[in-house]
Amino acid sequence: MRILVVDDDPLAGEMIGALLEFQGYDVLLANDAMEAISQLDAHDTIALIVSDMHMPLVSGIELLNMLREQGVTLPFILLTGDTPDETLRQTPGLSACLQKDAALDTSLGHAVAQAVGE
Incomplete structure (x- = not known):
C-alpha cells in the first residue's frame, strides 16, 4: 500500500516515512500541500x-479541507507536535490525529491499519 507523507520538515518527513516503510508500506514524500x-x-x-499539522502557507487541516472540497476521500491522518485537543480529533474527514511523540512508531502503525481497515 502506498502512503503519501506531507511534512515541511524534511528530516521529520523522512523519519515518518522510514517508520512506515519499516512496517511494510510504500511511501511518497511531499514537502508542502501543493506538492502533496x-x-x-x-x-x-x-x-x-x-x-503534519503545522506547515507554512497551507496547514494540514487546510490541506484536508481542500482535498475534501475536491472530492478526495482518502483516509487522512494528521500529526502534530502539540497535544491534540478533542475538537481537532473530531474534525470531519479526519481518520486520526496523533501527537509526534516517543510512541509514534506504535500509534502511527495502529492508526494506519485502522484507517485502511487492515
Whole structure:
C-alpha cells in the first residue's frame, strides 16, 4: 500500500516515512500541500495521507479541507507536535490525529491499519 507523507520538515518527513516503510508500506514524500496535490495527481495508487499539522502557507487541516472540497476521500491522518485537543480529533474527514511523540512508531502503525481497515 502506498502512503503519501506531507511534512515541511524534511528530516521529520523522512523519519515518518522510514517508520512506515519499516512496517511494510510504500511511501511518497511531499514537502508542502501543493506538492502533496501534485503527488496525488501523479500517483493514483496512493491509499492514505499522513500530514503534519503545522506547515507554512497551507496547514494540514487546510490541506484536508481542500482535498475534501475536491472530492478526495482518502483516509487522512494528521500529526502534530502539540497535544491534540478533542475538537481537532473530531474534525470531519479526519481518520486520526496523533501527537509526534516517543510512541509514534506504535500509534502511527495502529492508526494506519485502522484507517485502511487492515
